[in-house]
Amino acid sequence: MSHMEAKTPKTPKTPSPWVSAIPLVVLTLLLYVVIRIFGGDAINGGSQIALLSATSVCVMLSIGIYRCRWAVLEEAIIDNIRASASAILILLLIGAIAGTWMVSGVVPTMIWYGLQILHPSLFLVATCVICAVVSLMTGSSWTTIATIGVALMGIGRAMGFPEGWVAGAIISGAYFGDKLSLLSDTTVLASSTVGVPIFTHIRYMLYTTVPSMLIALGVFTAAGLMLDHGSATHAEAYADALAATFRISPWLLLVPLATGILIARKLPAIVTLFCAVVFACAAMCWAQPHLVAEVAGVAGAGELGFLSGFKGVLVSCFGATHVATGSEGLDALVATRGMSGMLNTVWLIICAMCFGGVMTGSGMLRSLTGIFLRFVRRPFPAVASTVGAGIFFNLCTADQYISIILSGRLFKDLYARRGLEERLLSRSVEDSATVCSVLIPWNSCGMTQATVLGVATFTYLPYCIFNIVSPLMSMAVAAAGWKIRKAKENR
Secondary structure, eight states, X not given: OHHHHHHGGGGGGSXXXXXXXHHHHHHHHHHHHHXXXXXXXXXXXXXXXXXXXXXXXXXXXXXXXXXXXXXXXXXXXXXHHHHTHHHHXXXXXXXXXXXXXXXXXXXXXXXXXXXXXXXXXXXXXXXXXXXXXXXXXXXOHHHHIIIIIHHHHHHHHHHTOOHHHHHHHHHHHHHHHHHXXXXXXXXXXXXXXXXXXXXXXXXXXXXXXXXXXXXXXXXXXXXXXXXXXXXXXXXXXHHHHHHHHSOOOGGGGHHHHHHHHHHHTTOOHHHHHHHHHHHHHHHHHHHOHHHHHHHHTOSOGGGOOXXXXXXXXXXXXXXXXXXXXXXXXXXXXXXXXXXXXXXXXXXXXXXHHHHHHHHHHTTHXXXXXXXXXXXXXXXXXXXXXXXXXXXHHHHHHOOHHHHHHXXXXXXXXXXXXXXXXXXXXXXXXXXXXXXXXXXXXXXXXXXXXXXXXXXXXXXXXXXXXXXXXXXXXXHHHXXXXXXXXXXXXXX
C-alpha cells in the first residue's frame, strides 16, 4: 500500500487530452469575444483578462481533478516569466528607440531619403529585400523591424499603400533574414536544441526558405504593380513637411550605421539597443534642439537649459511625444509612445507566460502534444506533425523560444527511432515555430510587431507571405522527398 501511495503524485503529469483541451478552448473562445468587442484595442486589457481566465480554468482542473499542487504550478509560472525577462527588457528598449529615433530625426531622415529614392511600383518588393538583407546581417528580426522597418512603414503610408501590405513585406523580409543568419538566436537555438551543426542547419533550410522567399517576392512585385497609388501624390508633400519640421541630415544616418556595427560585433541585444538609444539622444540634442524644447514644454530652443533639455530627452525615451508637422497624417506617423507604449504588451506577455506555465506544469501541454507523436512514421507525416506542433506550441505558450525548445525535444528521439535526419527536424521546427509566432496576436512576437509597427496582427497577417508559405513549403518538400534521406545514409 505504501508503495502505491508513493506513486500517486505522478498522476498530475498525465491528465486526459480531453480535459487538457478545455483551457485552450476557453482561451480561444474568450479571445474571439474580446477581439469582436474591442478590435485592435484588445491588447489594452481584454486579451490579458482572457489569458488569466484561461489560466484559472487550467489551475482549477489541475488541482480539482488531478490533485496537482499549487507550488508546482507556481514554479512553472515563475520559470516561464523568468525566461521572458530579457525579451521584456528588449521590448522596453525598443520603445525607447522608437521615441528617440523619431524625435532625433533619424527615422524622418530615412523616410525622407526613401521617398526620394524608392519608386511606388517597386516599393513592396524593395521593402522585403531591404529588411531581409538587414536582418541577415544583424540576425534579429525584432531589431530590423523596430528600426528600418518603422522607417519603411512611414514611407509606405506616405506613398498610399495599405498598412497591411507594408507590414507584411517588412515582416516577411525580416523573418527570412533572421532564419538564415548565423547571428540569429532562434537559428542557434533550433540547431543546438536538436544537436545539428549550425552551418548544416542553415544550408538545409535553403531548400524550403529560398523557394518561400521567391514566392513572397513574386507576390509583392505583383501587388506593387497592381495596387492603386492614387494617394502617392502626397509623398512629396510629406517630404516637404518632414524637411520643414525636422533637420534632415545624412549625418543622422550614422546612428543606424553605428547600431549595425555593434550588432555585427555580436554584442548582446540589450547592450546594442541601449547604445542605440544613447546615440539617438546625442543626435537629438545636436540636430533637433527645437523639438527637444517642444517635448520638454518650453517656448523655444533659446530657452532650453540643462534640466529642461534633460527632461525632453527623458520624455522621448519613456513618454508620448506629439510633433506638429502641419499634416494630420504625418502627425500620426511621427507620434511616439516610448517605453510607456510597450507596457500593455509587457502586461500581455506576463499573462501569456502564466497560461503557458500552468499548461506546462500541470502536464496538460504534454498530454495534448502526445496526439502529434502518433503520426511520426514517415518523412511527410513527421514533418507535418512537427509543423503542427510548432504552431500549436506558439498558440499555447505564446513564446517562440519555448515553442522551438519543446518541438525540438519532443520529436528528437522519435526522429532518431524512425531513422530520420536531425537536420530535417531542426528545419521543420524553424519553418513553423519561428516564422509563425508573429502571426499569433497573443504570442510575444505578434504582440511586439503589432505594437512597434502600429498595425494589428490580424491586419498584417494575410500579407506576411513568407511566414504563411514557409510551413506549407516545408510539408510540400517533405511530401516530394526532395533532399530527404535516412539518417544512416549521411553517416
